[in-house]
Amino acid sequence: MKTAVRWTDDHFIAGDLALDFANTVFRRLPEVGADLLDSGAALIGWYVHAGLLASADGAARRSAAGQLAAARLLRDRLWAVLEAQRSGAELPAEALAGLLASAQAGPGRDLVVAADGTVTPRTVTGAGAAIALRAVGLALSPPVRPVRSCDRCGWYFLDTSRGRRRRWCSMKTCGNQAKVARFREARG
Template identity: 55%
Template structure:
């Protein structure tokens, strides 16, 4: 049995929950790294940390292995859609349709409040919320744009002043890049 990932603030740096969910791997570049959704418990903990589960449900909320597989499939759709968006390509129709299908399947378990916030006590409803968030992000892109980290490939909304942010986080990838550049010029 694999230990569940200990989610921290470092896993929620993208500026949008759908992008954060797409980033639930150790890295996407230069090769695919370890899956941080190590099991159903890790998915439940991520959903709780992202505040997508109803208040008070905690990580004890039942997330099945089937829900974990659905979540991983959703993450693959997010990668395809956000990669295309970041590269300025047309969004793949099959991936966009997959997001809409995920939203449709779980929509019966989604509650929409008058302020537009959404909640669901069920994992498929939460996946529907993530899919809808991704659809909204693609159809109404942020003016800052969606970028991917030069080092690890994690997605983020570039909110930097000059729109030239290169790393998911200065704390991790930015420091590694600067250290590598320093070593290469001082060896």
């Protein structure tokens, strides 16, 4: 029997909601690890923990199972755009068009955008559209703080360090593992 993913604040370390969504795999490097969005319940749990949805009522749970494939596709498109940005390449047209289409699916019944730009999802579909809107924002207006990818696991994060040389998604996990490995290697 599969246990549900327990979302914690350790899953939300990127500094941007779209980047946190991109990090919904166990790791991206050296190969893609286990998918943490392994069920509709995991998807709805992520949306609730991220603050996109207030609760996981019955209608949301039923809808989430049908939205799982769309959420994974959204994440794949976001990865394609982020990797192109990181390498300085032209953004892949198909991935960007997909992000725009996902963002367009929300406004109206599923998503409200206030005059100040605040996005409030009303449904699971709206929560996905909110992520897509944020992803489009990252693609078309990259943040001042560079988007980096962890040297150990590949998770994305905004580099908010003073020298802009952060290498790990989190000191608590990957940073600590890297330092322990270096220490062991030095003591050899």
